[in-house]
Amino acid sequence: MVCYALYTxxxxxxxxxxxxxxxxxxxxRQVLLLYETDHKALLEACRKVMKEAREGKWEYxxxxxxxxxxxxxxxxxxxxxxxxxxxxWIRPNGLLVEMLGGLGHFGVTAFSEGNHEYGxxxxxxxxxxxxxxxxxxxxxxxxxxxxxxxxxxxEKNLPTQDDSK
Numbered sequence: 001m002v003c004y005a006l007y008t009x010x011x012x013x014x015x016x017x018x019x020x021x022x023x024x025x026x027x028x029r030q031v032l033l034l035y036e037t038d039h040k041a042l043l044e045a046c047r048k049v050m051k052e053a054r055e056g057k058w059e060y061x062x063x064x065x066x067x068x069x070x071x072x073x074x075x076x077x078x079x080x081x082x083x084x085x086x087x088x089w090i091r092p093n094g095l096l097v098e099m100l101g102g103l104g105h106f107g108v109t110a111f112s113e114g115n116h117e118y119g120x121x122x123x124x125x126x127x128x129x130x131x132x133x134x135x136x137x138x139x140x141x142x143x144x145x146x147x148x149x150x151x152x153x154x155e156k157n158l159p160t161q162d163d164s165k
């Protein structure tokens with residue numbers, strides 16, 4: 001009985017620690033997905049996988065990537081793998097790239113051309129960002145925009161055409 005209680009306590013601590021680590025990474029992963037990813041390349045990669053699914057090369061289901069990795073994930077395009085998502089979910093009308101599961105899901109959904117599109121933030125025609133916190137936090141778009149890297153303008157004292165005379 002004591003062993004079972006200690007085992008349960010240990011498992012609880014491990015789960016809570018993992019949750020704590022995931023929570024710390026949320027903002028970094030959002031910046032990667034929203035502001036450091038080539039969205040056009042990501043959409044093309046997702047549509048390639050959707051096409052392969054229609055051809056029978058992939059099943060319509062969820063594929064784990066970060067933990068308990070599915071053995072087929074090495075066949076995914078690099079544009080998807082470099083995001084290191086929790087999982088992808090191939091559906092007949094689109095492909096979901098889940099960056100964080102559990103509490104506070106977020107990621108992108110890529111849609112096949114001509115399908116109804118939806119999400120919380122349109123990144124491109126056919127590619128939408130979703131985040132549970134849009135429904136939980138008032139003015140969440142401001143939080144997302146605050147993550148945008150600040151591009152500092154560097155004034156260069158280069159000679160103009162008139163200066164060279």
